[in-house]
Amino acid sequence: MSYDIVIAGGGLVGGSFALMLAAGLTESARILLVDTQPLAADDRGSIQADFDARSTALSWGSRQIYDKIGLWGQLAPYACAINDIHVSDRGHPGAVRLHNEEMGVEALGYVLENQHLSSVINQALGEQSTIEICAPATVSQARPTPDGMAIQLQVPGGQKQLNTRLLVLADGGRSGLCEQLGIQLDRRPYQQQALVCNVAFEKDHQGQAFERFTDTGPMAILPLNSDSHVDSGYRGALVWTLAEDSAADVLQMPDDEFLAALQQRFGWRLGSMRRVGRRALYPLALTLAQEQIRPGLVLLGNVAHTLHPVAGQGLNLALRDASALAKLLTDTINAGESAEVGAYARLEAFQQAQDWDQRSTVMFSDLTTRLFSNSQPALVTGRNLGLLMMDLMPPARRWFARQAMGLR
Ligand SMILES: Cc1cc2nc3c(=O)[nH]c(=O)nc-3n(C[C@H](O)[C@H](O)[C@H](O)COP(=O)(O)OP(=O)(O)OC[C@H]3O[C@@H](n4cnc5c(N)ncnc54)[C@H](O)[C@@H]3O)c2cc1C
Incomplete structure (x- = not known):
């Protein structure tokens, strides 16, 4: 069987990308989306309310992308708007507040539970x-062929062989396909782990997201919609960066001890920390593929x-890449040039167009993480001065907000 495009991976990125293609095509094309998990159209009403549901911060830019493909209307009921972002450094005066009004937008971003996001997609x-x-x-x-790629599919009960002009690999990087193709993934560990869980607190978050730099590394609390089914009052999603050697201890702390440690690091802006849900650790690394395109x-x-x-940038950056690639491919197919979808020169134009966004986003998230994970006195003083100056200088504040909002 022959396809114009095969997408390997129907996660948040592959699934969203497939919908971008579907929305932009006016001419017919043979496109296949493959995923190891069933992508059944869930009945959204049946999603169980769950105190522990994992979530993602979507930037204003991502909202615009979902709007363009007609999906935002279905996502909006599950989205908690971020009206303010409060950036601070524990034990120091430096702090910056970013407001949606100052940026002239309805919200700086939105937090959605992953289960709602995947279900709508x-x-x-x-x-x-x-x-x-x-x-x-x-x-x-x-395997590369003169016309694209030859693909083997493992399906229940057997195997299938396919040919495609273009393979879009959106497998999350853990399937072994990159290794098979000889594409190196350059992994730079941060020697840190992210502890992720949901917490409930005393005061209404009023749509504020907090990014706080602590002695263990940066910490973020994102606002979540209240859900009476999980009986939590005010709820937020915590990502707490911890040094590798202390992460397991914090993971296993009894709840009251954990809440006290969190309160001490985060402070009282949300009142007392009242409940913590299931905790999970993610080893942290910056992983960059050494090649993102090849013919086909x-x-x-x-x-x-x-x-x-x-910094909540991974999915947002991927959606901007996906949107640019979908535009290139739908323009190519709509112009009657489907044979060219895997042409290296076109893919190179896509990569060059995305290069600056990718580099600046990677640099923004990597530098802020490294700078705010460092407790050397000179650096601490420097970053506090930076935060204070940024708070006093509207153009600098707006620049920072634009990075956080995924607008470049
Ligand atoms: C704790 C945490 C918090 C985060 N918070 C944010 C945030 O607030 N904002 C943000 O923008 N980003 C955030 N991110 C990043 C974001 O989650 C990722 O960028 C995003 O999920 C990547 O999606 P993906 O589709 O590329 O990969 P995955 O989610 O890994 O999906 C890959 C898909 O491919 C399928 N697959 C794998 N191998 C094959 C194969 N051989 N054949 C077919 N299918 C295959 C899998 O079944 C899966 O469905 C966060 C990440 C973490 C870890």
């Missing part, structure tokens, strides 16, 4: 007829770049 995938879906199935082999191949999402989660 899967539902939309189930309702469209442009993209064929094969799930559960695994892309187990990929492009990497999207985590497989291309995996960032430190505390």
